[in-house]
Amino acid sequence: MALYFFRISHGSYSSASDQPSEFDSRDLAFAEMTRVCGDFVAGIARNLQQGAEWQMELLDEAKKPVFKIRLVAESIS
Structure with missing residues (x-):
């Protein structure tokens, strides 16, 4: 089993x-990350300002990023 951490960043906030959370595999850790992220996204999207970015990362036990999910509100024109 491997240990993983979650990190959330929004603007200058990062935590x-x-x-750690313990998972049997990287795939199971990613599945949990997408589940948790899915629970947060609706509330975050309602309050996201133009030009803002929210992200969740899955970190290994050395706290190095393994996966990242980003929600970005960017202007195309």
Whole structure:
């Protein structure tokens, strides 16, 4: 089993979990990340300002990024 941490960033705010989560595989850790992210996205999207970015990262036990999910509100023109 491997240990993973979650980190959420929004603007200048960034916070990683203090307590690791243990998963049997990277795929299971990613599945949990997408589940948790899915729970957050609706509320975050309602309050996202133009030009803002929200992201969630899955970090390995050395706290190095493994996966990242980003929600970006960008102007195309």
